[in-house]
Amino acid sequence: MHEESQTITIKGTKDGLTLMIDDNQSFDKVLEELAGKLSEYNPKQDDPIVPVTVKLGNRYINDWQKQQLRELIGEKNRFSIELFDSDVIHRDEAIKWKEDSDIKIVNRVVRSGQVLENTGDLLLIGDVNPGGKVIASGNVFIMGNLMGIAHAGAHGDQKAVIAASYMKPSQLRIANYISRAPDYETEGVYMECGFIDEKQDKIIIDRLQVLSHNRIDLSGFERRIVNG
Template sequence: MKKRQLVTIKGTKNGLSLHLNDYCSYDELLREIQVKLNESSTLHNEKKDIKVTVELGNRYVTEAQKEEIKLLIQEKQNLFVQDINSNLVTKKEAENWLKKNEVKSITSIVRSGQILEVPGDLLLIGDVNPGGKVIAGGNIYIMGQLKGIAHAGYNGDEKAIVAASIMKPTQIRISQYIDRDLVDRPTKAVREMECAYVNDQAIKIDRLQVLPHLRPNLVNMGGGI
């Protein structure tokens, strides 16, 4: 009977990829990793450091087990584990993903000195007064006047946008980009329903209608924004 293969080593342009069987026991897997690494002629001939990506498939492993696999592989002096990937997510990871992708709908006026912050997208039905601040991990949609500060994509999402019925902010931030000069926009330049976005490493403001072309992957909201 042909022995089933528990560990498959594949060479990639970035290094090595280790595909681990997700049906065998964890202890069997560790033994097989050790055997495969010892047998691999590629490793014996290489003198420079090799990056390794570990693919767990549908196997769940704890953080301690991930560290054990990592240390076992890195016993070979020229191997460095770059990533350990799994098709599975923990309940906590799933909850965090949902929070980041949730559109939080709030009806309120954000007054001077107040800060409204959400982990995902924000749909605010109301105004942001001068001195008020709204912060979101994703996009910010304001059905009202933006006269205060808006910071979208605070976790580094440069594709995030800020949209408002009336766009007269004292400051807009998207990811690490800041524009403080928007408060001095000529009154005639202010139009209903505008959006701010990052383009060529600078924040731009334009009509809301440009969004389908600029951000085609933006989540569609039924009936439009």
């Protein structure tokens, strides 16, 4: 039988084994052939445990199926699955990814005492007044005056940025970094952005245009915002 027609292909790498599964075959067929291949192995109990990466291709498997594979490969064979690598994801994961990667456009003024929160990137067309607060798990873009608090990367994303047409915030936060008002010019600054400088290990303020160089992963839409 030629390798390309096999349900299971096993290759050794410097990091362990890679187990490639034909995504056109049924899961039962996968288990059957895998059991046959593993029966050829007779490891010693003192042999080191070999890490295995399972490449699923265009196949999605649930937790129960993952457990079946783990038990079949198992430590008695001196193998341990370290990673399931699939080109598809569950619907719930896809929805969460979409929420995290979407940019939400809001047209309003965030007044004192109000909090505007968003999952993903936030584009606010309006002002954040003193005492107001905007929070996003992604980037924060404000087409207006930022005079309150802005928190980007609220779930820990240190690559997130904050940009505003006019920046005189009472506080900037990116992930767990905080920068307070005394760091800024008394009269505020126009068309500036805040981001974490890894070398200085703090939030810095710079011209909006530097984002094109410092944050190359910004989407096309976000780049149009930055570049006007």
